[in-house]
Amino acid sequence: MNDIEQELIEKLRMTLEKKLPELVGSGISFDDPTVQIWNSVYEQYTSEIRLTIRRNQQIDDALEFYLFKDGQQVISLKEAMDWIASELSKLQIGGL
Numbered sequence: 001m002n003d004i005e006q007e008l009i010e011k012l013r014m015t016l017e018k019k020l021p022e023l024v025g026s027g028i029s030f031d032d033p034t035v036q037i038w039n040s041v042y043e044q045y046t047s048e049i050r051l052t053i054r055r056n057q058q059i060d061d062a063l064e065f066y067l068f069k070d071g072q073q074v075i076s077l078k079e080a081m082d083w084i085a086s087e088l089s090k091l092q093i094g095g096l
Contacts, residue, residue, distance in 0.1 A: 001035050001037075002047075004067065004068075004073065004077065005035045005047060005049070005067060005068075007077060008033075008049060008067065008077055008080055008081075009033050009034075009035065009049075011077065011081055012033040012049075012051060012081075012084065013032070013033065015081070015084065015085065015088070016030050016033075016051075016088075019088055019091075023091065026055075026091075027055050027056040027057075028053065028054065028055055028060070028091060029053075029054045029057070030051060030052065030053055030054065031051070031052035031054065033049060033050065033051045034049070034050050034051075035047055035048070035049060035050075035067075036048045036049075036050060042071060043070075043071045044070055044071055045068050045070075045071050046066065046068055046069050046070060046071075047066070047067050047068045048064055048065065048066050048067070049063075049064065049065055049066075049067050049080070050062055050063070050064045051063040051064075051084070053091070063084060063087055065080065065083070067080065
């Protein structure tokens, strides 16, 4: 995991900690965010961020996006966090 991926994972964890009190009693929880590295060769480095959302301990949805593709960062940290915040704001007892 590189520094940019690590920073994003840390920001995601903090965001999720802030979101959890809103979801108490809803049965919604999150797995720890992960980084999947699809290609570790520098020129082709490709990594995906994944956040699994559970409802009553069953996988309900997953937010996934590339952070790097073919050696290039394809989304900024701000863009990633804005998108995640938007998706998390849709979480309700009725679903995503």
